[in-house]
Amino acid sequence: xxxxxxxxxxxxxxxxxxxxxxxxxxxxxxxxxxxxxxxxxxxxxxxxxxxxxxxxxxxxxxxxxxxxxxxxxxxxxxxxxxxxxxxxxxxxxxxxxxxxxxxxxxxxxxxxxxxxxxxxxxxxxxxxxxxxxxxxxxxxxxxxxxxxxxxxxxxxxxxxxxxxxxxxxxxxxxxxxxxxxxxxxxxxxxxxxxxxxxxxxxxxxxxxxxxxxxxxxxxxxxxxxxxxxxxxxxxxxxxxxxxxxxxxxxxxxxxxxxxxxxxxxxxxxxxxxxxxxxxxxxxxxxxxxxxxxxxxxxxxxxxxxxxxxxxxxxxxxxxxxxxxxxxxxxxxxxxxxxxxxxxxxxxxxxxxxxxxxxxxxxxxxxxxxxxxxxxxxxxxxxxxxxxxxxxxxxxxxxxxxxxxxxxxxxxxxxxxxxxxxxxxxxxxxxxxxxxxxxxxxxxxxxxxxxxxxxxxxxxxxxxxxxxxxxxxxxxxxxxxxxxxxxxxxxxxxxxxxxxxxxxxxxxxxxxxxxxxxxxxxxxxxxxxxxxxxxxxxxxxxxxxxxxxxxxxxxxxxxxxxxxxxxxxxxxxxxxxxxxxxxxxxxxxxxxxxxxxxxxxxxxxxxxxxxxxxxxxx
Numbered sequence: 056x057x058x059x060x061x062x063x064x065x066x067x068x069x070x071x072x073x074x075x076x077x078x079x080x081x082x083x084x085x086x087x088x089x090x091x092x093x094x095x096x097x098x099x100x101x102x103x104x105x106x107x108x109x110x111x112x113x114x115x116x117x118x119x120x121x122x123x124x125x126x127x128x129x130x131x132x133x134x135x136x137x138x139x140x141x142x143x144x145x146x147x148x149x150x151x152x153x154x155x156x157x158x159x160x161x162x163x164x165x166x167x168x169x170x171x172x173x174x175x176x177x178x179x180x181x182x183x184x185x186x187x188x189x190x191x192x193x194x195x196x197x198x199x200x201x202x203x204x205x206x207x208x209x210x211x212x213x214x215x216x217x218x219x220x221x222x223x224x225x226x227x228x229x230x231x232x233x234x235x236x237x238x239x240x241x242x243x244x245x246x247x248x249x250x251x252x253x254x255x256x257x258x259x260x261x262x263x264x265x266x267x268x269x270x271x272x273x274x275x276x277x278x279x280x281x282x283x284x285x286x287x288x289x290x291x292x293x294x295x296x297x298x299x300x301x302x303x304x305x306x307x308x309x310x311x312x313x314x315x316x317x318x319x320x321x322x323x324x325x326x327x328x329x330x331x332x333x334x335x336x337x338x339x340x341x342x343x344x345x346x347x348x349x350x351x352x353x354x355x356x357x358x359x360x361x362x363x364x365x366x367x368x369x370x371x372x373x374x375x376x377x378x379x380x381x382x383x384x385x386x387x388x389x390x391x392x393x394x395x396x397x398x399x400x401x402x403x404x405x406x407x408x409x410x411x412x413x414x415x416x417x418x419x420x421x422x423x424x425x426x427x428x429x430x431x432x433x434x435x436x437x438x439x440x441x442x443x444x445x446x447x448x449x450x451x452x453x454x455x456x457x458x459x460x461x462x463x464x465x466x467x468x469x470x471x472x473x474x475x476x477x478x479x480x481x482x483x484x485x486x487x488x489x490x491x492x493x494x495x496x497x498x499x500x501x502x503x504x505x506x507x508x509x510x511x512x513x514x515x516x517x518x519x520x521x522x523x524x525x526x527x528x529x530x531x532x533x534x535x536x537x538x539x540x541x542x543x544x545x546x547x548x549x550x551x552x553x554x555x556x557x558x559x560x561x562x563x564x565x566x567x568x569x570x571x572x573x574x575x576x577x578x579x580x581x582x583x584x585x586x587x588x589x590x591x592x593x594x595x596x597x598x599x600x601x602x603x604x605x606x607x608x609x610x611x612x613x614x615x616x617x618x619x620x621x622x623x624x625x626x627x628x629x630x631x632x633x634x635x636x637x638x639x640x641x642x643x644x645x646x647x648x649x650x651x652x653x654x655x656x657x658x659x660x661x662x663x664x665x666x667x668x669x670x671x672x
Contacts, residue, residue: 077112077239080149080164083119085235086221087164089149096166097144098124099179100137101241102319102332104299105129107165108137109239109319111181118190119224119232123239123319126166127152136172140179146171151218159538159548160325162218164238183241183317187265190226192233192291194268195281198222199229200545206285210556210592212546213538230290231541234327237320244316244329246338249307250275250292251619252655257304258328259295260622261313267291271613273341273651274310275624278587279612286589288540292622294328295335296321302334308653309619310341325539326621343653347387348644348666352462357520358672360462363391364581364630365664366530369447371404372416379659381423384457387648388666390430393516394457395581397509397530399436400450407449411438417455424457432457435465435495437512440476445507445532454512454528454582456495465494466515466523477501480513482568489572491515491525498527498565504557508532511562522577522671525569529582531558540621555586556593563596570600570633577671578633583662585627601631604667608643617663619650628662632669639670 075094082088098110107127114122126147128134137143147166154160184190196206199222203209217231226236247261262276269277269287281287295304295316307313318331353359365388367380384390399417403410417434425431436455446452458464471494474480480496482489495514499505509530516524532555538548562580569576580601586593588603605615605626616624632641645665649658 077124078120081121100141121238142175144173145169159542183243185243191265194291197231197288207288208286208590209546213544213548247313248274249311277613278623278625296328296330298331298334300333305337312338326541345648350668351389361391362667363394366397366583366662368660371400385427392462395528396455397583398452399455405449463516524577527580531585560596575635581630604630604643607641641669643667
């Protein structure tokens with residue numbers, strides 16, 4: 056009853072024209088306690104852009120409550136009435152905005168329909184809050200609603216909505232709450248470091264000079280497990296949006312250092328932003344010279360095999376792309392004994408004309424490698440059914456193996472043939488001598504788990520030493536349709552995680568059948584999994600059977616990444632090995648030839664390749 060009376064009294068005061076504080080509008084929760092109310096505000100203008108201006112009100116001691124607020128208007132007449140530094144009084148309506156087409160974004164509290172604008176004084180100055188000195192963002196979790204063993208990566212996801220629960224902010228613990236508690240405020244980001252390439256709008260993910268976790272040698276933030284075993288969301292990062300004065304953000308690369316940024320905190324496009332008052336300058340760039348792998352094929356060591364893995368991003372049969380990839384394989388990866396390749400397109404590239412064969416594409420790649428080296432690769436793959444494996448329409452992308460015939464050959468036997476697109480290869484044979492019914496062959500290709508997705512390519516090889524090794528080349532279903540990390544749905548929507556889980560389970564069943572017949576079998580499973588190992592539920596069926604080669608090789612967790620997206624350096628491409636390989640030890644390196652490039656245009660693929668050296672005897 057007391058709450059009802061106080062709410063009624065507050066509404067009555069507002070309706071009578073009583074001045075409202077900015078902090079009354081923002082409140083200590085995600086949504087404004089005064090939504091849909093008409094309020095009278097007095098505050099100082101800190102910034103102005105094409106779609107409104109920002110107000111600074113008197114602060115309160117409660118860190119949950121922002122004293123900043125945006126006034127939305129695109130009216131040139133209204134915008135001309137205010138200038139940065141003006142103390143103004145105005146009347147407006149408290150609204151919560153979210154684009155109708157983007158229901159997974161958070162609501163943005165704003166003042167709309169501003170009227171009765173009066174400039175009370177001018178040339179006032181507001182001292183920005185210096186992040187890293189006055190306040191620092193948390194470094195582990197996004198939201199209190201990210202419940203589950205894997206935090207923001209937990210499955211099932213989309214179990215609650217921030218705007219429905221209307222959580223009370225905990226800015227010292229959760230990153231999204233931290234940025235929400237500063238909404239509309241003027242802040243300084245000291246010494247920003249770019250942690251991704253600019254997007255198409257020239258927006259830049261950065262962290263500033265404050266405590267961070269997961270920092271790799273390049274300066275990016277790697278997705279790792281946090282100190283409590285929960286995946287680290289790296290919520291201390293934020294996006295630099297378009298500068299409010301119309302200047303343009305500079306070109307940056309992963310690890311570029313910028314001049315200090317002064318701007319206002321905002322939320323748009325599913326993420327928290329700082330909108331600079333003016334564009335920063337680049338202070339320094341990292342080196343763009345990429346060292347090649349140190350792991351080389353060993354012609355005199357018949358037990359050692361070098362293994363490469365590379366998603367070559369929609370390789371068509373013509374154009375400069377083939378030559379660039381060939382250069383990487385030749386001069387950066389040093390022609391591994393076997394290459395796991397993903398995203399090979401058919402002979403007509405993205406032209407949707409019914410072509411499914413990729414012999415020209417692969418022959419051109421092998422020929423281009425031969426022009427750089429003395430290595431004459433052979434290749435093997437299986438043509439898919441037209442239009443059934445997803446990817447770029449018309450491209451019929453698939454996995455393939457390149458292999459050095461002097462080091463490896465496909466195991467052959469009377470009646471053993473290459474499988475077709477719908478032939479399921481099976482593990483047959485007898486104890487200690489498993490073989491495949493099709494070699495190479497696809498694993499359970501008619502299983503619904505592989506709908507509109509690439510089917511695993513399994514093969515059995517004989518090495519120069521006479522030992523056998525099984526390989527499985529993966530390209531799991533993509534994350535298309537997922538929500539942003541800082542969106543309304545908690546944990547964030549991860550699509551189609553159920554299908555990816557089923558795909559891994561199908562592969563795990565196949566691996567288990569090999570190990571059941573021969574516990575000492577040499578097995579390598581590698582490729583683009585389109586998922587992080589930190590999403591443990593997806594890989595739960597595989598990890599008891601095989602070991603991540605990064606663990607075997609002792610690669611530091613912060614250096615385990617093959618992809619850069621939003622605020623994270625992350626690993627979508629994985630390599631797993633069987634116990635017999637683990638006990639003989641292995642080496643591995645992620646070669647950041649693409650994600651350490653100067654620009655996105657300089658990249659050959661959006662994935663980085665991996666090279667490993669294993670022993671089969």
